[in-house]
Structure formats: C-alpha cells, structure tokens
Amino acid sequence: MVHKFSKILIMGITISSFTTIISASDDIFRKNYFDVRDKNIGFDTNPVPVNESCLLSQVVDGQTTTIYRNSAVQPAIAVNPLNKKYVVVAFEEGVISNNGALDVGIATSRDGGKHFSDMVFPFQNCIGGIADRSGDTSLSYGPDGILYLAVNVTNVTQDINTLNQSGILVSYSNDNGLTWSNPRWLAASQDFFNEDTFVFPINNDPSVTADPNNSGTAYVVWDQIPGNLSSHSDVFKSCTFDGGVTWCPQEMIYNPFDDQEFAVINNGIYNNMNVQNPVIVVLPNGDLLNFMTRQYAGPGTTEEQFLDDMWPWKYRLFDIAFIRSTDNGVTWDRDATIVTTIDANETFTGGYTYGFGGITGGVGSQTRTENEFFSVAVNPENGRLYVAFQSGQFTQNQLPQIALVTSRDNGVTWSAAARVSTTPLNAPNPQAFTPAITVAEGGYVGLLYNDFSKDNNAVPTENPSTKTNVWFAEYRETNNPFGGSTGIGLNLVNSLRVSKHSYIMQKGPDVNGIMTNGDFNALTALGDDYYASYIKALDCPLMPAQTIFDEPDTSTVLILDNNKRTSPFFSRIDSKG
DSSP: OEEEEEEEEETTEEEEEEEEEOOOOOOEEETTEEEEOOEEOSOSSOSSOOOHHHHHTTOOTTSEEEEETTOEEEEEEEEOTTOTTOEEEEEEEEEBTTSOEEEEEEEEESSTTSSOEEEEEOOBGGGTOSBSEEEEEEEEEOTTSOEEEEEEEEOSSOOTTOSOOEEEEEEEESSTTSSBOOOEEEEEESOOTTOSSOOSOEEEEEEEEEOTTSTTOEEEEEEEESOTTOOOOEEEEEEESSTTSSOOOOEEEEOGGGOHHHHTTSOOOGGGEEEEEEEEEEOTTSOEEEEEEEEEEOTTOOHHHHHHOOSSOSSEEEEEEEEEESSTTSSOOSSOEEEEEEOOOOOBTTEEEEETTEEEEEEOOBEEOOTTOEEEEEOTTTOOEEEEEEESTTSTTOOOEEEEEEESSTTSSOOOOEEOOOOOTTSSSOOEEEEEEEEETTTEEEEEEEEOTTSOOOOOSSSOOOEEEEEEEEEEEOSSTTOTTTSSSEEEEEEEEOSSSOEEGGGSOBSSSEESSTTOOEEEEETTEEEEEEEEEOOSOOOOOEEEEEEGGGTEEEEEEOOOOEEEEEEEEEEOO
C-alpha cells in the first residue's frame, strides 16, 4: 500500500486531498468466475480536514448528532462504456447520524479495478465548498465517456449570504473522475436542516441516468416535498443535451394526487401520498421509464392513522410504479403503471417472528437497509426489465428476502414475484436485504445483496455481533417466460460469496438504524464483466467518541466518532457463462 499527496482541480480552484493506491488482493476462483476481489478502496486518513468550528456547524437544535468522521456509506458505481479500465465509485464520506455526510468521496481506477485512487469532491463549506452536508450520490456514464454525478446537499444552519440552503447539484467529468465541472444547482431551496417550520420545498433522492442511445444526453430525477409540514411529494426532472454544460429548468413530471388510476386505491388525501427513489431507465426503443416507490393510505384510512403509523405497517401501503415518456422526456404519462406491491418490511440483526399483525419475538437491533426502495435494470439487447426489492412474502415470519419481477413487453405487463436470493431459508438468521441488479451481455442477470446467513441468530446483551456477508447470484434468461429455476424466465447459473470474510453489522454507524450499505448497493455490468461496490464494517477496536458540544437545557449534543467504522469495497466478477 502506497500513499501520496496530490492536488485535484475542482470547482475552478485547486484543493488538496489524500490519494491512496491500493493493490489488489489474491484472486478467488469459483467455478466459471474469476477475479472476484474483496478490495477496500476507502481512505486511510481523514479525507475532510475540518476543524472544531466546522464541526460545530453540524449542531442540530434539540438532537444528538454523531459525526462518524471516517465512515462511508451508500456507494454508486460507473464504468466507462468506451474503455472498461476506467471505473469510478462515489459514496457518502463522514456519515452523520441524522442524515447526510461531511462530503462525497470518489475512488477512481484506471486499470479495471486493480488499483484505486481516492479524492474528495469539495461540497463541504470547510474546504471551499457550498454546503454543510451532502449525500445520495448517483453516477452515470454516457456513451461518449462523459461521467455525470448528482448529489443532494443541505446546510444545517442558515447561510445568510445565499438563498440556496439545500437542493440537488450535478457535475460532470470528461476525464473519468479526475477533474470535475463546477457543480450546478438543478433545484435550490431556502430550506435548511435546523429550521423548525418552513414552506420551502425539500429535494431528496437524486438519480442521474445518461442516455445510452444519445451522446451528451442525461436525465436527473428526484422527489420534492412542498415543506416540512407535508408528507406529500412529487417527482421532478432536469435534463442536459450538451454533455452537462447546460440543464433544462426543473419540472414536475408526476404528482400522485393527479393520477386518476392511483385515486382508486388511496384515501384521496393529498397529504397521504408520496413518491420516493425515482430512477429513469432508457429502453432500447428510446422510451424513458421513470420508476418510483409510492407510499400512501388505503381507502377508508384517516390522515391521523396514516401519519401515526409505524412498522409493522397497518395503514401505510407501498408499491413500485413507473411513468413513461416516448419523446425524450418532453411529455410523460399522468397515470402510472403499477409494477408490484411491496411490504417495506424492516431488517433486524436478530430476526423476528411475526404474527397477528405484529412482532411476537426476536428483533435485536434495527438496521438501515433498502426497505421500500428497489433496484431496476434493463437488458439493452432485448428490452427486458428487472426490478429487485426486499420482501417478506416468501416466509411465514415475513423476514425479508430478495424478490424479483420482470417484464418482456417494455413494462406493459409484469411477472409475479420470485425469490432470487439464495440465502437458505433454514439458516438460523435467513434475512437477505439491499439488492442491486444489472444485466450483462448474452442475457445474464447479476444480483448483489447482503444477508445474515452465516450468523447464528444469537442476540447477546453485551457486544452484539451479527455476522454479515455480501453475495452475488447470476441468472440466465430463458425463452420460456415461465421457465427457469425462478418460474419467471430466469435460470440460476451460480451463486458466490463476494465478501471474503464476514463482517459485524453492529460495528457500522447508527443512522436511523445500524448502517453499512444503507439504502443501496452498487452493481453495474459492461460486456461479461460485473462491477460491484458495497460497504463493509471494519473489524477493529473502536475508540471512545468525543463530545464536542453539550447543552443539557435544550438536549442538543454533538459527538465526534473518529473511528473508521465502515469503508467502500470493490469487486469485479467475470463470467464466461
């Protein structure tokens, strides 16, 4: 392992960052697969050199805020379609307990993942950026080799020098992530994190998709909440047709309240319907499909019941749906097509037994996983669509497994859900969670996910240690839409453990639940190669955290945890079929 100090030109200024070159570990050979590596590509040193005054800017009134300074979560990955030796991973760096992170970490490889160099994109105010926190990273390469990055940023306290307190930012790179354009606001709001009540919009969950059929074209979608007194949200979009130099004005493309078909299955109250996790997929015929999770109250449910509901859900319903555009995003369906309903079941370290509408035993600690989110992919050769998600429908105790639904007619109709995680259901702790799906050439479908199958399901009162692993399964398309081992036109080819050793879930940071990957894993394919990025908790002694600020009268506390609890990892998986 070699360390060097480099300078990167970003946002028109020269900043310093630590660069880490990490050599590849020994290959792990399994059947037809080779080059399956479990490689740490994270920082060895503090990537964001903030001082105490900068840390104090993260104080949230009335809350305990813990800054996990060296920890990373929620990776995104992209591979240059013109040359597979260029691999880029982005992730939240310096994750914070009440959401967001100190900055965005970026790891770049110029040899197909054998070595990685790390840098920080300076969104952080303390190193010349424009916001206190950032997160929800998304990456996408265009067919011309332009790389797009979309993130969500926010200020914790109001910056009196600007009206842009939070929103969606986008940047692009013409040199595979080494340098980036000045970030551009796609959606800006006067909302800031510490404000109690406001009427300004809140923008979340950005996703960027470069059009594989058109050079210089990319789309960013996100969900927008009207204000913090609302639980309603809509889908907004922006686009570029010149490689990221200019972007279309933001526009709403879906309001669930205006969806007449949706109105039949909800209670009709505007404040009781929202959308999350919008993602655009481009079909081979040029159609754009915007997938999203919808959360809503069923007919007869009161607003109070909906707003007060907690998991296990009694009054909240969830589904995955999409809207279509056949004219490059100019117009969109008003009424969405339902892909599947979902249960949004939670994941707990010890598992649980479930009955009579609630938990009757087990539990352990709640974890931060994909829950109501999903992963979607399209086969660019034939247009077949795949949506993977967590689901408790396959077991009596409703522990989450990975479910998959498919479409062979451009999304008009969808298959029943099939269980595609290979986690043994008779394992002591059989939960599988946080899927990522992609399609390689030749009709091979790759699936990345986590599970607790190596855990013994014990929930000790001291030093809990739930063993966690990352898995990869590959399926092959069949001619029969009801064929294969899944019964939905896919046949299992192989399954292998990607993480060389189990890691302990409880060593990860606590961000609305114990967290390693968080809301998503990252998986993409180019040719017959799969490229995976995921987060693992590190097996090291944890030093005591430091209290930076404590105001007992207001219950406002700021804690600095300098442990490197989690780090991004990378694996390349090659199948020769």
